Amino acid sequence: MSFNIFMQNVVNGLSLGGLYALIAIGYTMVYGILRLINFAHGDIFMLGTYFLFYAVAIFHLPWWLSFILAIILTALTGVLTEKIAYRPLRNSPRISLLISAIGVSFFLQNAGIVTFSGIPKAFPRPDIFKKILIIADIRIQIVNINAIVISLLFLMILLYIVYNTKTGLAMRAISTDTETARLMAIDVNRTISITFAIGSALAAVGGILWALKYPQINPLMGIIPGLKAFIAAVVGGIGNIPGAMVGGFLLGFTEIMLVAFLPRLSGYRDAFAFLILILILLFKPDGLFGKNVQEKV
Amino acid sequence: MLRIENLHVYYGGIHALKGIELKVMEGKIITLIGANGAGKSTTLRTICGLVKNQQGNIFFKDKDITNLETRERIIRGLVMVPEGRRVFPNLTVYENLQLGAFVRKNMPAIKSDLKWIYQLFPRLEERLTQKAGTLSGGEQQMLAVGRALMSRPSLMLMDEPSLGLAPLLVREIFQIIAEINNQGTTILLIEQNAYAALNIADYAYVLETGNIAMEGPGKDLLNNQEVKEIYLGG
Ligand SMILES: Nc1ncnc2c1ncn2[C@@H]1O[C@H](COP(=O)(O)OP(=O)(O)OP(=O)(O)O)[C@@H](O)[C@H]1O
Ligand SMILES: [Mg+2]
Numbered sequence: 387m388s389f390n391i392f393m394q395n396v397v398n399g400l401s402l403g404g405l406y407a408l409i410a411i412g413y414t415m416v417y418g419i420l421r422l423i424n425f426a427h428g429d430i431f432m433l434g435t436y437f438l439f440y441a442v443a444i445f446h447l448p449w450w451l452s453f454i455l456a457i458i459l460t461a462l463t464g465v466l467t468e469k470i471a472y473r474p475l476r477n478s479p480r481i482s483l484l485i486s487a488i489g490v491s492f493f494l495q496n497a498g499i500v501t502f503s504g505i506p507k508a509f510p511r512p513d514i515f516k517k518i519l520i521i522a523d524i525r526i527q528i529v530n531i532n533a534i535v536i537s538l539l540f541l542m543i544l545l546y547i548v549y550n551t552k553t554g555l556a557m558r559a560i561s562t563d564t565e566t567a568r569l570m571a572i573d574v575n576r577t578i579s580i581t582f583a584i585g586s587a588l589a590a591v592g593g594i595l596w597a598l599k600y601p602q603i604n605p606l607m608g609i610i611p612g613l614k615a616f617i618a619a620v621v622g623g624i625g626n627i628p629g630a631m632v633g634g635f636l637l638g639f640t641e642i643m644l645v646a647f648l649p650r651l652s653g654y655r656d657a658f659a660f661l662i663l664i665l666i667l668l669f670k671p672d673g674l675f676g677k678n679v680q681e682k683v
Numbered sequence: 684m685l686r687i688e689n690l691h692v693y694y695g696g697i698h699a700l701k702g703i704e705l706k707v708m709e710g711k712i713i714t715l716i717g718a719n720g721a722g723k724s725t726t727l728r729t730i731c732g733l734v735k736n737q738q739g740n741i742f743f744k745d746k747d748i749t750n751l752e753t754r755e756r757i758i759r760g761l762v763m764v765p766e767g768r769r770v771f772p773n774l775t776v777y778e779n780l781q782l783g784a785f786v787r788k789n790m791p792a793i794k795s796d797l798k799w800i801y802q803l804f805p806r807l808e809e810r811l812t813q814k815a816g817t818l819s820g821g822e823q824q825m826l827a828v829g830r831a832l833m834s835r836p837s838l839m840l841m842d843e844p845s846l847g848l849a850p851l852l853v854r855e856i857f858q859i860i861a862e863i864n865n866q867g868t869t870i871l872l873i874e875q876n877a878y879a880a881l882n883i884a885d886y887a888y889v890l891e892t893g894n895i896a897m898e899g900p901g902k903d904l905l906n907n908q909e910v911k912e913i914y915l916g917g
Contacts, residue, residue: 552785559771559782565733566769571757571786571834 387646390524395646396639401530401599403638404537408592409615410622410630411544412464412585418561418625419581421480425487426467427589428612429494432605434460434590435509435597436502442510449512457590464586465579473575498605509601533595540591541631544584548627553580561625610656614641617663623673632675637662684709684838684869685730690739692725699725701893702739707838707871712864714872714880714901716914717890723873724766726890727840730871731763732756743838758786762836766843766873768827772816776807779815779826783833793833800829803859821852828859838869845876857883877914881905889914 387395409431416424437459441452471486517528548554556577559567568574596611597603618637622629637659645652666673685707692700699722707713717723728734730741732753740749748756762783770779780800784793801808804825810818815826824844831839841860845853857879864870874880881887884901889910897904904910 555774555778555782556785558774558778562771562773563769566765566771567782568733568753569731569757569763569765569769570782570830571754572782573754 390522392646393524394526395642397526397530397534399639399642400635401533401638402642403635404534404541405592405596405599405611405634406615406618406638407541407631407634408537408588408595409611410618410634411541411627412589413616413619414622414624414627414630415557415581415585417619418627419557419578420472420483422472422483422487423616425484426490426494427585428608428615429491429498430460430464430467430586430608431589431593431596431612432498432603432608433463433494434593435603435607436498437590438594438597439507439509439603453594456594457587460590460593461583461587464582464589468578468582495605495608502605504605506602506604509597509603511598511601515598529598533599536591536595540588544588544627547584553577557581614656614659617659620663621666621673623676626673626675629673629675633673684744685871686742687726687730688740688742690726690729690736690741692722692729692734692736699893700729700736703890703893703895705888705895707869708886709869710864710867711885712860712870712872712883714874714884714887715890716874716877716880716887718913720892721890722893723890724842727763727842727871727873730840731761757834760837761840762831762834762838763840764827764831764842764844767846768823770815770818770823770826770830772814774815775812776815776818776826777811779830780807780833783830785834787835792835796833796835800832803832803862804829821848824848824856828856828863832863832868836868838871839863841870841872843873843875845874845879853879877910878905881910
């Protein structure tokens with residue numbers, strides 16, 4: 387493989403990784419706070435792309451406004467799913483919550499098929515996202531550069547919120563010990579809502595970038611990226627936010643490299659992610675950056 | 684300041700509190716002693732709203748708080764140092780203290796309270812950026828007390844603060860409890876260490892399998908024959 391093809395794959399891998407990272411955050415944050423694997427998260431990601439599609443292609447709103455609107459609407463949807471489907475089950479056994487999440491996932495997929503139709507739609511792309519940049523013989527799609535920059539930007543904002551604000555402190559407190567967090571007068575319901583809003587907003591960003599990269603959307607498009615981002619979260623140690631970021635980049639990068647170096651295996655691309663999941667669960671079930679603080683008794 | 688009337692608590696089929704009556708007067712140290720499983724922690728947890736009582740009422744500062752959320756009770760000036768310390772192990776000492784002041788907005792007041800905490804517990808100040816999970820048991824207890832004080836409580840509930848501490852530290856913790864009380868915080872203290880608790884308390888209740896079996900000024904119970912036999916080891 388020539389050097390410039392290799393570099394193209396590096397960029398491609400990083401951009402895919404950034405998208406996985408953005409989606410993985412939602413899984414890991416919700417898991418951290420509710421101990422729930424939110425199976426509907428991939429479908430929230432899908433909704434983000436449709437909100438943008440409708441804003442741009444149907445309502446002809448400007449791109450920047452559509453982007454903001456899509457993020458807000460997706461965040462609201464995430465908050466709503468928690469209020470309707472998870473909050474009433476807060477004190478039920480975990481398994482009820484999990485089944486409810488699977489129910490929400492099916493509901494969103496099928497509601498999507500009914501409302502948006504099952505036929506894939508061509509996703510509108512502003513011209514700048516179609517360009518190709520050539521630096522020293524390396525052909526780089528602008529959309530990939532944008533995906534990397536934008537995902538890094540949003541990941542930084544997230545890290546800032548989680549580690550430098552009061553809300554972030556409340557989130558971290560709840561995810562270690564909800565009852566004691568209550569004793570600190572933390573508004574647990576509000577903090578959980580904010581968590582869902584943030585996770586869903588990042589999924590929307592990920593979804594929109596995804597659709598700009600692979601410009602065709604359909605109501606079931608969230609399933610595979612959702613599962614892979616979930617695997618990324620497990621790789622990084624579910625519940626661990628920086629872990630999910632690293633897991634996302636790692637998974638996206640190795641996936642692209644696998645296809646690049648072993649093109650004959652490209653058909654097994656999706657299976658590869660599951661192989662990683664199985665290996666991690668067998669050998670390092672807490673993930674690469676799992677629990678690192680021991681509790682003293 | 685705090686008044687509990689006819690409090691019953693059930694855990695499924697277990698009748699853990701069977702109609703407790705209890706009063707905490709402002710400015711005092713009240714203690715609640717009793718054997719393992721008597722219902723001491725249940726009492727404190729119910730006062731904070733972590734456990735919902737199925738019957739009876741809780742009044743705090745003359746207001747019925749029986750149906751309030753935990754958060755609302757804390758905002759009104761209650762606070763608890765929970766059994767087993769329950770510091771947030773993955774957060775730093777400083778973050779733990781900040782969480783204690785979570786609902787407060789007055790930054791200068793928070794700063795001056797931090798200074799006060801550092802005076803009470805100089806060891807915490809030396810370890811501000813350390814993860815709370817890496818503190819020793821005694822330091823964690825100090826952090827749990829410091830964190831509770833950061834909410835500027837008018838009533839502090841303490842669930843076995845001396846549990847698992849070496850005798851020297853136990854004495855230190857009791858000195859600090861007296862000091863906190865001197866500075867105006869009312870205290871409701873649960874203890875296995877009945878001798879130390881009765882010694883420091885203005886008034887004491889003895890809990891036996893969900894009932895108040897005895898009550899009286901701390902020093903009186905200390906000299907009570909029955910209490911001596913059961914709780915003070917004869
Ligand atoms: N969450 C719970 N579910 C069921 N039963 C409980 C629960 N918490 C406490 N109990 C029961 O209620 C009774 C009182 O428990 P509690 O923790 O209040 O005792 P305690 O006086 O604090 O004991 P200790 O000194 O050992 O801490 C015990 O019989 C206990 O088994
Ligand atoms: Mg107890």
